[in-house]
Amino acid sequence: MLPLADSLAAIILVALTAYVLLGGADFGGGVWDLLASGPRKTRQRDLIAHAIGPVWEANHVWLILAIVLLFTCFPRAFARMAIALHVPLTLMLIGIVLRGSAFVFRSYGGGGGRVFAIASLVTPVLLGVCVGAVASGAIGEAGGGKGEGFYAVYVAPWLTPFAFAAGLFALTCFAFLAAVYLTVEARDAELQEDFRQRAILSGVWVLMMAGLGLALAPHRDLVDPRLMVLTGAAAVTAFWALWQRRYRLARVAAATQVTLILWGWAVAQYPYLLPPDLTIGNAAAPPVTLKLAMIAVLAGAVVLFPSLFYLFKVFKGEKQKIESHETEVRGSS
């Protein structure tokens, strides 16, 4: 069995994965909102709003959960990241605020789409930049206080071609996920076809960005080779399923692909939390805290998973009608 600290690090990774798969797809929805085009422009946007509405807040909480568990269980890592990544994290927060408020505004006021869409572009890039900076090993050293001056300590660690490649990679992954999910959400063949094309196109972009990221990588062992093979298999399956219009299979394959990308990063980095010096073990809180955090997570999961299952069963089940939702959300005006 894994030691407690490793298990909690794995749980944080699961929360982050859930945020990427669910919240990431919401960001991706914003990308397609911005790029909505053709004769079915309005219907595309309505579909995106419909898909995001009921699950938006719940998707968002995964990020809070990951952060809370990080500062509870690995306070040193949290403090270091908060210092070295202050600038991109603050910018990301601004993006989250703009996106959140524009989402509310759009659902209840009928405008704000442009802000929603632009914030949806910026926030995932910054999230990817932060992950890229951690993976490149720059945060471990910067947080330790090496280097002098504002630029060296607070900017240089993340203002790198690799970190930005990671940022763009995150953006394309989110857009890809959203397009694939929307092929399942769409209730008519034309809309389905729109998002099928977008899914295939963004899938190609994901591959190109992955290549760019690997080319710019500061060191070779960024991704675990075994998981890379599996990721490739998932990607091929996703393309094949999209080609064959087997959308449910495509959804599973795309989610698996993105999950494996994240886990490939985590496995390659293990046992480091912030390479090159801070490991899971030496960043961990005292054992009593870890034990209690684990109990809290398990108790929370007992409440959470049946509730989540219920939420998705009610709203993402088989026979949903868009019309009923439309009258619900905009009913008052």
Next chain:
Amino acid sequence: MSDLLAARSQMAVSLAFHIIFAVIGIAMPVLMVIAERRWQRTRDPVYLDLAKRWARGTAILFAVGAVSGTVLSFELGLLWPRFMELAGPLIGMPFSLEGFAFFTEAIFLGVYLYGWDKVSPRAHLLAGVLVAVSGAASGIFVVIANAWMNTPTGFTLLNGALINIDPIAAMQTPAAFPQALHMTLAAYAATGLGVAGIHALLLLKNRTSAFNRAALTIGLIVGAPAAVLQPISGDIAARYVARRQPAKLAAMEAHYETRAGAPLKLVAGIEIPYGLSLLAFHDPHAVVQGLDSVPRDEWPNVSLVHLSFNVMVALGTYMALVGLWAGWLALRKRDLTTRRRFLWAVAIAAPCGFVATEAGWMVTELGRQPWVIYGVLKTADAVTPMPGLIVPFTVITLLYCALGAIVGWLLYRQIIRSPQA
């Protein structure tokens, strides 16, 4: 502006913004559930309309609250990395539990909001109840974390490091109960009377609106009892402060000299003999420590804390009186919705709870200064080494001002505007 002041100001703006949404997010679901229950019983469409409007209001505020809450969870580290490094293992527990409570709230709010015709009426009402319960729970967990900063427990301090840590003992910190009680009642009192006050104002313009009458009644059902009980919880809280944080109590009362039988200063020149000793220790001869017992560099900002405290007490007293008036009228089975003077009193109470809540938080936060963890870590030692903090402070402030204006406009459109309009 120094970096420390900028960081404190950014935290203050973020908290002051978030707390409004948190307060309404805790209490609004109760209003909405009462309205839905009444609709299910009476089939009076006014109640269905109210339940739906309040649900939309809850949704708007919850979505913004989720965002401002995310911002805060990051800001804890972005602005106070040393604090989080030290306190994370101790107060992470209530934050983790809060995360799950918040999650439950988000899930069932989704069910409630979009599930009117997708789940059974009973399941729908139950979803609303779960939103209300988990909203209250998440508020209580966050307040427990704050209580720990006021009365830190569950560790041994050794050379600036916390050892022998015990997160369960930290959660049982003495300030937890009085603070959580005071805050939860504040949420119900502020939101209940806030809603009642808005509809009282509308009733003064149009007496016959069944919609406004129903809204006023439900607002008072939630707000009036909480407002009446609040002074009692305030007394409990003040006595804890007197024993645990004498410097904060002294600042609240602008009490400079340590003495027995301390008087209570009301306004300049007027005092109640023995009043402060009575209030703080329920004993007219008790010794109340003054600011002279605290080193000068460990004083909080006395004038601000004192002013905030007086504002909170004055507004809270007014709200309690309005609550008593409402209870008295209800006991005598009078029609609350037609008495102009009463309606005016309720209308004036509408903003009071929110101002009092902000003032109360200023008392507890400014009163703890210069400590971030009382007696353990100074705020100045917790701040991030990053320079130029005035920039994020300015940006976040502008952003929140814009967001506040948008939310106000949306709420007006979605819930307050009468159906006839």
